[in-house]
Amino acid sequence: QQQVKQSPQSLIVQKGGISIINCAYENTAFDYFPWYQQFPGKGPALLIAIRPDVSEKKEGRFTISFNKSAKQFSLHIMDSQPGDSATYFCAAKGGTSYGKLTFGQGTILTVHP
Amino acid sequence: DGGITQSPKYLFRKEGQNVTLSCEQNLNHDAMYWYRQDPGQGLRLIYYSQIVNDFQKGDIAEGYSVSREKKESFPLTVTSAQKNPTAFYLCASTSGQGRETQYFGPGTRLLVL
Secondary structure, eight states, rough: OEEEEOOEEOOOOOETTTEEOOOOOOOTEEEEEEEEEEEETTOOEEEEEOOTTTSSSEEEEEEEEEEETTTTTEEEEOOOOOOGOEEEEEEEEEETTOOOOOOOOOOEEEEOO | OEEEEEESSSEEEEOOOOOOEEEOOOOOSEEEEEEOOOTTOOOEEEEEEEEEEEEEOOOOOOEEEESSSTTBOOOOOETTTTTTOOOEEEEEEEEEETTOEEEOOOOOEEEEE
């Protein structure tokens, strides 16, 4: 019930292309869905987040799409750049977790120039 | 500068030895968290603390211990009972009324000699 499943495990995209990473969850009590970006040897940093009362949120080249009925959400990176090469984690929080996040397994994104 | 510091960056443990990882934050956050990161497994919660002198086990607490004597500090001890300690350890803290945005430190990589 607490799992968040993320796919794909790795993704290779050409510069200028669209990167898409998907996540699925089971716990309907989740009410906050962030995406984190992590560069090698560094801690993750919040990239963008969404609540289930909206279906889409966009910040610059990054967009979250949210499908509440399917219990799925995805990250789209438009015009992908080599500097976007990193590991991306989706996560979810809600219910009585009081700040506790449940993370997906991570996606290693490589953007070729 | 406000943020989370973790030390050391690299730590080596000998068989049967306890080692302590430091985490300090000057963000005035109440809640702090310890995660373990292994390749392909995302971030798994070890322990978390919502207030000083209080902490709860996460999903993989066996072989670890923590203390929270000061608001700013949340050290993690990897005990000899943890048979597979080699991993990247991340400390985080949360801000805001909903305690949603987690800020991560730079991490400590623990290796076994």
